[in-house]
Amino acid sequence: MALKVRKNRSPAPPPKCVVAECMDLIGGAWTPNIIWYLHGGPRRFGELRIDIPAISAKMLSARLKEMEAKGVILRRVMPTSPPSTEYELTDLGRELLPAIIAIAEVGFKLKQRAAAGGKPVEEPPPTCFGVVAAVEIDA
Amino acid sequence: MALKVRKNRSPAPPPKCVVAECMDLIGGAWTPNIIWYLHGGPRRFGELRIDIPAISAKMLSARLKEMEAKGVILRRVMPTSPPSTEYELTDLGRELLPAIIAIAEVGFKLKQRAAAGGKPVEEPPPTCFGVVAAVEIDA
DNA sequence: CTGTATCCAAACCGATACTG
DNA sequence: CAGTATCGGTTTGGATACAG
Numbered sequence: 218m219a220l221k222v223r224k225n226r227s228p229a230p231p232p233k234c235v236v237a238e239c240m241d242l243i244g245g246a247w248t249p250n251i252i253w254y255l256h257g258g259p260r261r262f263g264e265l266r267i268d269i270p271a272i273s274a275k276m277l278s279a280r281l282k283e284m285e286a287k288g289v290i291l292r293r294v295m296p297t298s299p300p301s302t303e304y305e306l307t308d309l310g311r312e313l314l315p316a317i318i319a320i321a322e323v324g325f326k327l328k329q330r331a332a333a334g335g336k337p338v339e340e341p342p343p344t345c346f347g348v349v350a351a352v353e354i355d356a
Numbered sequence: 357m358a359l360k361v362r363k364n365r366s367p368a369p370p371p372k373c374v375v376a377e378c379m380d381l382i383g384g385a386w387t388p389n390i391i392w393y394l395h396g397g398p399r400r401f402g403e404l405r406i407d408i409p410a411i412s413a414k415m416l417s418a419r420l421k422e423m424e425a426k427g428v429i430l431r432r433v434m435p436t437s438p439p440s441t442e443y444e445l446t447d448l449g450r451e452l453l454p455a456i457i458a459i460a461e462v463g464f465k466l467k468q469r470a471a472a473g474g475k476p477v478e479e480p481p482p483t484c485f486g487v488v489a490a491v492e493i494d495a
Numbered sequence: 496c497t498g499t500a501t502c503c504a505a506a507c508c509g510a511t512a513c514t515g
Numbered sequence: 516c517a518g519t520a521t522c523g524g525t526t527t528g529g530a531t532a533c534a535g
Binding site for chain 3: 400413414416417433438439441
C-alpha cells in the first residue's frame with residue numbers, strides 16, 4: 218500500500234468533478250435504460266416500450282427527442298407500411314456505453330447480493346455481458 | 357470481428373436490464389457528485405458544499421440523508437467544538453465507484469472533445485485519475 | 496459549523512384519449 | 516405503428532431564514 222491515511226481535514230483538493238458532463242447525457246431517469254436497450258442495434262419505438270415496461274409513451278417520446286437533440290441517438294423513419302421508426306446510437310451515444318455497462322455491472326452485483334440475502338458476492342462475474350457482446354443473428 | 361449484422365427487426369431478445377438496481381443508488385441528480393467527492397476519504401458537510409458549488413444546503417442534506425438510509429454512506433458526528441460531521445462511503449458505497457469512475461471517464465473524454473472543437477479525441481487517457489488514486493498526505 | 500423549515504417554481508411522470 | 520395533447524400528482528431544487 219503506497220497510500221497514507223490523511224490526518225487533517227480536507228488537505229487534498231478534490232479533482233474537478235467531470236461527472237456532470239456525462240450525467241448530463243445519461244442523467245435522466247430513463248436515459249440509461251434506453252441506451253442499454255439500444256446498444257445491440259437499432260430498435261423501434263414500440264420495441265423500446267416493451268423493453269422498458271414501466272415507461273409511458275409520453276416519457277419515451279420525450280426522452281428520445283431529447284436524446285436526439287443532444288446527438289446521442291439517431292432517428293430514422295422507414296418508408297414502410299405501416300410506417301416505422303428506428304432509433305440508433307450515434308458515435309457519441311456509443312461513447313456512453315462504457316459508463317452504462319459499468320452501471321449495469323454494479324447493478325448486477327447488487328442484485329446478486331440482494332438475492333443472496335444481503336451477503337456480499339465473492340467472485341465477481343468475469344463479464345456478465347458476454348451474452349450481450351455476442352449478439353449474433355444469421356437471419 | 358465475430359459479430360454479424362442483424363437482418364431482422366428485434367430478433368435478439370434484449371438482456372434483462374440491470375441498470376435500474378444501480379441507478380436507484382446513483383440516479384439522483386447530485387448523488388454521483390457526492391460519491392465522487394467522497395471517494396478520497398471522509399469529508400464534512402461544509403467541504404462537500406464547497407466541492408459541489410451549485411448544490412444548496414437543503415439538497416445536500418436531503419441527498420446525504422437518503423444515501424445514508426440506503427446504506428451508501430456513513431454519517432459520523434465528531435464530538436468537537438464546534439461540532440463537525442464526517443461522511444464516508446460504506447462498503448456498499450465503494451462498490452458504486454467503478455460506475456462513477458466510468459461515468460467520470462466518459463465525461464472527461466466528452467469534455468476534452470468539446471475543448472477540441474467537437475473533434476473526437478484519439479488517445480484514451482490511460483488513467484485520468486492517477487492523481488486521485490495517489491492521494492498521499494504526510495501531515 | 497451543521498443542518499432544518501418554509502415557500503415557490505420547474506421538471507418529471509403516469510393515465511387517458513386522440514391523430515396520422 | 517408512432518407518436519401528441521391534456522390533466523394532475525409527485526419530485527426536485529433554489530432562496531431565504533432560522534436553530535442547535
